[in-house]
């Protein structure tokens with residue numbers, strides 16, 4: 001499997017396909033072409049100085065007579081952990097705050113209204129170790145922990161909604177941990193939080209050692225720039241999880257993730273894109289980058305040798321739209337900021353064409369699911 005030497009699918013296609021073939025391949029793999037955004041040159045200069053990739057695209061909707069366009073710019077941030085996992089906890093957190101602050105500055109120059117960071121962005125993805133200290137020390141209060149306070153300052157300074165996925169310590173309920181995304185309004189107030197509903201038990205993703213399945217349902221946050229929701233990482237494999245955010249009215253669903261090539265790279269371009277299509281909304285898939293090494297070896301419970309790293313986090317963050325179009329992905333190898341301009345009117349326009357909300361048989365599913373989860377359920381199989 002390719003590691004950091006293989007930059008991106010897009011780069012490979014562009015290198016090897018003749019232009020006419022490339023056009024057709026892109027039409028099928030990426031849908032209607034997204035327009036390149038004309039971002040300020042000082043943003044590109046700052047990104048180059050800060051050694052991260054900057055890309056910008058716009059999705060367009062048809063003009064309507066009664067509604068003006070509802071244009072919003074989202075920013076997706078993918079990054080490596082700047083310090084090694086055995087550096088002191090406080091130093092790692094500070095280094096990550098500094099890194100993100102510099103990327104958010106550039107997002108502000110690009111006119112971003114809502115920004116989302118990767119899953120558990122203030123820490124190395126240490127759940128694979130199944131050790132408690134020092135990793136649980138990265139957990140913070142969602143309401144007033146140092147990271148939320150830091151994000152509140154950013155939000156207010158840049159008039160930007162900030163989605164900050166962290167490891168949460170819930171002081172009010174027995175000090176327990178959760179995998180949480182804190183949503184901070186552009187006013188600087190903590191608007192609320194949402195928790196990861198599905199916990200992976202696959203390969204080295206042994207997160208159930210640390211926290212339980214989320215207990216907050218599928219909240220949608222009304223922001224000045226549109227209604228948003230957060231489906232954290234492994235939740236993207238569950239179509240009903242996406243559906244419930246959509247049923248609650250989400251127009252943009254962020255999917256902050258941490259996942260590796262050997263496990264999920266072939267699923268990655270499909271899942272968030274399919275969710276955008278199936279739910280008539282925009283989805284934003286964000287993955288971290290690079291390899292993280294842990295001080296002690298751990299096993300994957302598969303009989304193979306113990307190891308100190310997860311494998312390669314392949315970045316490739318992208319935005320998908322309800323009409324099946326999507327942006328190219330960010331690099332597999334570099335830190336990056338993807339800016340996408342969305343016209344939220346596209347959600348209703350596609351809904352009116354394809355009618356998935358109208359033709360979905362929710363009542364029938366609800367009734368059948370209610371029966372199916374009963375212990376004495378017998379599957380509806382017709383036999384001769």
Ligand SMILES: NC(=O)NCCC(=O)O
Nearest residue numbers: 200205233234258259264
């Ligand atoms: N962080 C996380 O949930 N990873 C699980 C692996 C995957 O869903 O690709």
